[in-house]
Amino acid sequence: QQQVKQSPQSLIVQKGGISIINCAYENTAFDYFPWYQQFPGKGPALLIAIRPDVSEKKEGRFTISFNKSAKQFSLHIMDSQPGDSATYFCAASSMDSSYKLIFGSGTRLLVRP
Amino acid sequence: DTGVSQDPRHKITKRGQNVTFRCDPISEHNRLYWYRQTLGQGPEFLTYFQNEAQLEKSRLLSDRFSAERPKGSFSTLEIQRTEQGDSAMYLCASNPLASNTEAFFGQGTRLTVV
Numbered sequence: 001q002q003q004v005k006q007s008p009q010s011l012i013v014q015k016g017g018i019s020i021i022n023c024a025y026e027n028t029a030f031d032y033f034p035w036y037q038q039f040p041g042k043g044p045a046l047l048i049a050i051r052p053d054v055s056e057k058k059e060g061r062f063t064i065s066f067n068k069s070a071k072q073f074s075l076h077i078m079d080s081q082p083g084d085s086a087t088y089f090c091a092a093s094s095m096d097s098s099y100k101l102i103f104g105s106g107t108r109l110l111v112r113p
Numbered sequence: 114d115t116g117v118s119q120d121p122r123h124k125i126t127k128r129g130q131n132v133t134f135r136c137d138p139i140s141e142h143n144r145l146y147w148y149r150q151t152l153g154q155g156p157e158f159l160t161y162f163q164n165e166a167q168l169e170k171s172r173l174l175s176d177r178f179s180a181e182r183p184k185g186s187f188s189t190l191e192i193q194r195t196e197q198g199d200s201a202m203y204l205c206a207s208n209p210l211a212s213n214t215e216a217f218f219g220q221g222t223r224l225t226v227v
Contacts, residue, residue, distance in 0.1 A: 034215070046215045089156075097169075098161045099144070
């Protein structure tokens with residue numbers, strides 16, 4: 001019930017295109033859903049996060065869509081750039097589990113010039 | 114640099130040896146977490162400190178692993194009698210107690226057991 005499932009495992013997008021990564025969760029106690037970006041040899045860095053009381057959050061080219069009833073959320077990267085090439089992780093946490101992050105398995109994104 | 118600092122960045126050790134990693138969280142961040150990340154996978158939770166108290170440990174944290182956070186500041190993670198399966202990136206993260214805000218991650222310590 002703690003698992004967060006992420007797809008696809010890898011994604012190739014042309015420069016300027018839209019990258020979409022999907023995640024699903026089971027634990028309805030989760031109340032915080034962040035997306036992290038990780039470059040090789042670096043620690044994860046927060047991109048954007050959402051709470052279940054809103055269905056969408058946008059920050060620049062990054063948008064989270066959240067569907068509470070389906071227990072799914074997704075990351076959309078608009079106008080994808082080669083510099084966006086990285087591994088993206090969705091995660092979830094809850095107050096009753098000390099806010100420890102449960103991560104998805106990651107999506108390796110390659111944006112072709 | 115006021116971010117989360119981890120030391121060393123890389124560690125190569127022989128099987129059976131003990132290793133210790135250090136994490137310096139962002140100043141005044143009460144919460145400190147250790148995660149382990151293997152190649153191609155997402156980070157997995159190991160343990161959590163609130164100030165100096167270790168409040169949760171994952172079942173991934175075998176009895177060969179021990180973590181401390183004396184005085185609620187820096188933290189250490191020790192692995193005794195290392196095994197090849199311990200090879201991974203060990204990540205530290207911190208955030209303030211006040212709210213469920215961004216967890217700031219360090220650069221990690223890459224452990225290779227040969």
